[in-house]
Amino acid sequence: MGILEVKNVNKRFGGLQALGDVNLSVAENSVHAIIGPNGAGKSTLLNVLIGKLIPDTGSVMFQGQSVLGRKPYEINQMGISRVFQTPEIFGDLSVLENMMIPIFARRDGVFRMHAYENSSNEREIVDQAETMLENLGLAEQRHDHSASMSRGNKRRLEIGMCLAQEPKLLLLDEPTAGMARADTNNTIDLLKQISDERDITIAIIEHDMHVVFSLAERITVLAQGSPLVEDTPENIKGHPKVREAYLGESA
Amino acid sequence: MFGLNKKDGLLFLVVIAITLLAPFLLNPFPEGSGMAQFNAGYPDLLQRFAIYGIFAIGFNILFGLTGYLSFGHAAFLGVGSYAAVWMFKLFTYNVVPAIAFAVIIAAIFSVLIGYISLRRSGIYFAILTLAFAQMSFALAYSVLSNPKFNLTNGETGLQVYSNDLQMFHRTGLPDMPHIFGLSVRASYELELGGWSFTFNVGYYLCALIMLIAFYFAIRLFRSPFGMMLRAIKSNNTRMTYTGLNAKPYALAAFVISGMYAGLAGGLLAAMDPLAGAERMFWTASGEVVLMTILGGAGTLIGPVLGAGLIKYMENIVSKINDNVLHQWFAFLPDGMEDAVVALIHPFVGKGWHLTLGMIFVLVVIFLPGGLVEGGQRIARLFRGKKAREAEKSSQSNPAE
Amino acid sequence: MDVILLQILNGLDKGSAYALIALGLTLIFGTLGVVNFAHGALFMIGAFCAVTLQKFLSLSHTVIDESQTDFLGNPLKVEMRYIEDWFGPEIGGGIVEWSVPLSVLFAIPVMVAVGVAMERGLIKHFYHRPHADQILVTFGLAIVLQEIIKYFFGANPIPTPAPAALAGSIDLGVMIGFEVNEIVYPLWRMVYFAFAAVIIGAVFAFLQFTTFGMVVRAGMADRETVGLLGINIDRRFTIMFGIAAAVAGLAGVMYTPINPPNYHMGMDFLVLSFVVVVVGGMGSLPGAVLAGFLLGILESFASTTWATTTIPGINQVIIYLVAIVVLLTRPRGLMGRKGVMED
Numbered sequence: 001m002g003i004l005e006v007k008n009v010n011k012r013f014g015g016l017q018a019l020g021d022v023n024l025s026v027a028e029n030s031v032h033a034i035i036g037p038n039g040a041g042k043s044t045l046l047n048v049l050i051g052k053l054i055p056d057t058g059s060v061m062f063q064g065q066s067v068l069g070r071k072p073y074e075i076n077q078m079g080i081s082r083v084f085q086t087p088e089i090f091g092d093l094s095v096l097e098n099m100m101i102p103i104f105a106r107r108d109g110v111f112r113m114h115a116y117e118n119s120s121n122e123r124e125i126v127d128q129a130e131t132m133l134e135n136l137g138l139a140e141q142r143h144d145h146s147a148s149m150s151r152g153n154k155r156r157l158e159i160g161m162c163l164a165q166e167p168k169l170l171l172l173d174e175p176t177a178g179m180a181r182a183d184t185n186n187t188i189d190l191l192k193q194i195s196d197e198r199d200i201t202i203a204i205i206e207h208d209m210h211v212v213f214s215l216a217e218r219i220t221v222l223a224q225g226s227p228l229v230e231d232t233p234e235n236i237k238g239h240p241k242v243r244e245a246y247l248g249e250s251a
Numbered sequence: 252m253f254g255l256n257k258k259d260g261l262l263f264l265v266v267i268a269i270t271l272l273a274p275f276l277l278n279p280f281p282e283g284s285g286m287a288q289f290n291a292g293y294p295d296l297l298q299r300f301a302i303y304g305i306f307a308i309g310f311n312i313l314f315g316l317t318g319y320l321s322f323g324h325a326a327f328l329g330v331g332s333y334a335a336v337w338m339f340k341l342f343t344y345n346v347v348p349a350i351a352f353a354v355i356i357a358a359i360f361s362v363l364i365g366y367i368s369l370r371r372s373g374i375y376f377a378i379l380t381l382a383f384a385q386m387s388f389a390l391a392y393s394v395l396s397n398p399k400f401n402l403t404n405g406e407t408g409l410q411v412y413s414n415d416l417q418m419f420h421r422t423g424l425p426d427m428p429h430i431f432g433l434s435v436r437a438s439y440e441l442e443l444g445g446w447s448f449t450f451n452v453g454y455y456l457c458a459l460i461m462l463i464a465f466y467f468a469i470r471l472f473r474s475p476f477g478m479m480l481r482a483i484k485s486n487n488t489r490m491t492y493t494g495l496n497a498k499p500y501a502l503a504a505f506v507i508s509g510m511y512a513g514l515a516g517g518l519l520a521a522m523d524p525l526a527g528a529e530r531m532f533w534t535a536s537g538e539v540v541l542m543t544i545l546g547g548a549g550t551l552i553g554p555v556l557g558a559g560l561i562k563y564m565e566n567i568v569s570k571i572n573d574n575v576l577h578q579w580f581a582f583l584p585d586g587m588e589d590a591v592v593a594l595i596h597p598f599v600g601k602g603w604h605l606t607l608g609m610i611f612v613l614v615v616i617f618l619p620g621g622l623v624e625g626g627q628r629i630a631r632l633f634r635g636k637k638a639r640e641a642e643k644s645s646q647s648n649p650a651e
Numbered sequence: 652m653d654v655i656l657l658q659i660l661n662g663l664d665k666g667s668a669y670a671l672i673a674l675g676l677t678l679i680f681g682t683l684g685v686v687n688f689a690h691g692a693l694f695m696i697g698a699f700c701a702v703t704l705q706k707f708l709s710l711s712h713t714v715i716d717e718s719q720t721d722f723l724g725n726p727l728k729v730e731m732r733y734i735e736d737w738f739g740p741e742i743g744g745g746i747v748e749w750s751v752p753l754s755v756l757f758a759i760p761v762m763v764a765v766g767v768a769m770e771r772g773l774i775k776h777f778y779h780r781p782h783a784d785q786i787l788v789t790f791g792l793a794i795v796l797q798e799i800i801k802y803f804f805g806a807n808p809i810p811t812p813a814p815a816a817l818a819g820s821i822d823l824g825v826m827i828g829f830e831v832n833e834i835v836y837p838l839w840r841m842v843y844f845a846f847a848a849v850i851i852g853a854v855f856a857f858l859q860f861t862t863f864g865m866v867v868r869a870g871m872a873d874r875e876t877v878g879l880l881g882i883n884i885d886r887r888f889t890i891m892f893g894i895a896a897a898v899a900g901l902a903g904v905m906y907t908p909i910n911p912p913n914y915h916m917g918m919d920f921l922v923l924s925f926v927v928v929v930v931g932g933m934g935s936l937p938g939a940v941l942a943g944f945l946l947g948i949l950e951s952f953a954s955t956t957w958a959t960t961t962i963p964g965i966n967q968v969i970i971y972l973v974a975i976v977v978l979l980t981r982p983r984g985l986m987g988r989k990g991v992m993e994d
Contacts, residue, residue: 394964608794
């Protein structure tokens with residue numbers, strides 16, 4: 001029984017079968033990659049997992065609880081964090097404040113009216129945020145506007161913000177899209193380090209095979225909305241069906 | 252200091268000093284001198300500075316922090332005024348229960364309106380709040396003033412009549428709003444040389460409440476709650492995917508700012524026991540938007556400055572007429588004098604709204620941070636080269 | 652039956668004005684993505700085009716008329732309009748009398764110029780700023796424009812009558828089989844409705860059947876793609892702004908005999924026109940027109956004695972109530988496209 005169990009999920013948009021009978025099991029503390037050519041249904045699947053879309057049939061269970069029909073923030077509070085294709089951070093806030101918000105969210109839940117505390121006096125939270133920033137190598141920029149950072153650093157910050165909530169499952173949507181090689185490698189190293197050091201499951205949707213094969217322990221290949229194969233990276237590389245559907249053109 | 256950091260504490264002290272000394276500071280010209288008409292230190296205007304300061308501080312909590320642009324905040328101001336006058340009519344001229352009641356009623360209204368309006372964001376939110384405010388105006392102006400159920404007294408405005416119930420009114424208490432017997436109109440006049448200063452009970456009541464309101468706003472800005480509100484403005488998506496529900500945060504901000512508006516409305520009625528529907532008209536909502544933007548939305552002191560500037564212009568610039576202009580430019584040769592006066596004429600006196608509109612447009616275009624940003628830019632000019640270079644290096648990191 | 656018909660007719664003139672203003676607002680929002688709070692001011696400027704032309708045509712000089720005497724027996728001084736000097740009292744007087752319809756010709760170039768100047772001079776710079784900034788700057792502009800008008804024309808409403816031939820009422824009821832005097836309708840309102848219908852038809856035909864219109868419609872659907880095709884969409888949008896300004900202006904010109912114009916009439920109509928746009932659906936032209944007439948008629952029904960005695964003041968709040976209900980139950984409006992500013 002994996003931490004995330006997707007069973008018989010179907011989703012249609014008008015005449016288009018976006019997802020057809022998707023079954024997927026992500027094992028706890030593994031790094032699981034979902035790959036597939038454009039239009040294979042990767043983004044639709046991701047949107048189902050985070051509560052943005054509700055499938056027509058099927059179930060999505062996280063740690064034995066259904067996520068379907070819950071609001072995105074509720075799903076997040078269950079322990080699923082999401083990293084976006086383009087980094088979503090609080091651009092108007094300082095780097096340190098960016099880091100403090102998820103820590104408050106972990107402490108206080110979806111809403112708390114703490115209008116009379118002084119955020120900079122919350123030593124404990126500031127300390128935690130600063131430690132996180134140090135680990136990410138962003139300590140020097142902590143008083144900068146986060147919008148002024150480089151794309152690679154924004155990505156680091158976003159991943160760090162997700163980790164600050166101590167999620168059980170980290171979902172990444174093409175985390176290196178549009179990045180320079182050096183930034184990509186940095187991100188790969190960061191993710192490796194995270195998966196080694198923490199009790200965390202990582203599910204990653206990715207286009208870049210270099211990223212996939214450096215990180216994943218298991219890979220699911222989606223094609224036309226349905227899983228084609230699921231196996232270890234070694235076996236996927238040599239799989240004839242995958243080569244035909246996907247790697248043939250791209251690798 | 253007061254649980255504030257050094258910078259905020261200093262700012263608060265400066266605001267306290269200015270507020271308490273305002274009757275001196277705003278009366279710099281001796282009585283009877285040509286410039287005396289620019290004195291703003293008379294009670295009526297001082298009260299307005301403080302009251303509209305409160306209104307703008309409250310509006311800024313919503314707009315400055317969360318970015319939700321409400322075009323209907325005057326509704327809460329009006330509701331507050333009506334609530335206060337009803338307290339006068341039914342119970343007592345004491346302003347304390349009246350103001351408290353005004354805040355409570357405004358809070359109830361803002362929960363209702365906020366709950367519905369906040370189901371949408373952006374322009375829809377602006378139009379929804381505008382629609383609610385216009386509806387409130389129509390209700391107050393005509394619907395709720397019918398003979399069977401006269402809650403607002405329509406066009407005449409709600410006021411206190413001698414045959415009103417006034418349950419707790421006693422002989423010996425002033426026949427106008429008072430604080431436990433001390434009339435808000437009571438003043439102490441100080442003659443000093445050519446100058447005359449008026450210290451008015453009503454003003455100091457408003458000033459005290461404004462200082463409390465300002466203090467609470469600083470605390471709120473610096474609190475985790477304030478940080479969450481700024482996070483909503485900055486990136487609602489990330490907010491949601493960080494496990495935070497933006498709705499109750501925004502609603503809380505909306506209600507707090509509605510209560511500030513109600514407080515301001517209650518104080519307006521406390522200074523002059525009268526409430527009219529025109530206080531709710533959407534131009535009044537537009538005015539508080541102007542104040543906040545002009546001073547600097549999202550800054551602490553901006554809205555107070557903006558409110559002060561607009562009320563000053565409304566009362567002082569609108570009094571400048573051609574005679575005054577001719578006096579000023581009498582030193583010029585005749586033809587030139589007339590030309591200059593003709594040139595300035597459209598912008599002063601009755602035309603002060605034109606000046607206001609133009610300043611506003613220019614501020615939105617060139618100074619989105621308002622007067623506060625303007626001040627900061629000027630301060631930056633005077634700072635050393637080093638500071639400027641530091642600025643440059645932090646700006647030259649492009650966003651992407 | 653006759654009551655219902657009468658109320659529908661009564662709603663038509665306001666509905667026409669709402670529809671015309673909302674049409675322009677939607678055009679601007681759909682093409683440029685800008686929320687224009689100064690659109691009411693354009694309506695108002697249009698109305699003052701009519702006032703200006705009327706004043707201009709009425710310019711006069713004093714002459715001594717020997718045929719008339721005052722009470723002292725002296726010859727009477729009368730104001731003589733230049734235009735009557737030039738064309739004779741018959742034609743000259745006619746021109747003055749028909750000044751409102753004539754203003755349409757005068758208003759078109761003026762309004763297009765005002766619109767283009769506004770877009771190039773100010774609004775262009777706000778395409779990429781947040782909607783809140785667009786609202787604020789156009790709101791400021793609206794204040795400036797109405798104050799300028801107030802400076803030149805004063806604060807009081809200025810009567811601008813319709814030509815005598817179109818000023819009376821007609822008994823519509825008799826024509827369709829009702830009793831005499833059951834449905835009496837002011838003639839000018841009929842004219843206004845017909846005029847609005849023509850303008851709306853012209854705008855739709857223009858968008859439907861010309862290449863220019865096709866590009867604009869494509870731009871409304873997807874601004875970026877059309878930009879990629881190498882079409883100079885910005886210039887076309889400028890022209891579109893000019894057209895939207897002209898539509899609002901003409902609505903204002905022809906409205907003057909119904910309500911004497913004053914400097915804040917634009918703002919009064921703007922708030923309601925926004926509500927109309929929202930009810931019709933942001934970015935939907937047919938929606939704007941439909942909602943304009945619907946709300947105009949609804950307002951007229953709510954103004955009947957029956958309605959106002961049942962719920963006092965319902966006529967004042969009905970439009971806002973409808974807007975609130977629509978926004979909450981169907982945020983994209985009656986005919987709005989899915990995904991256009993739905994949040």
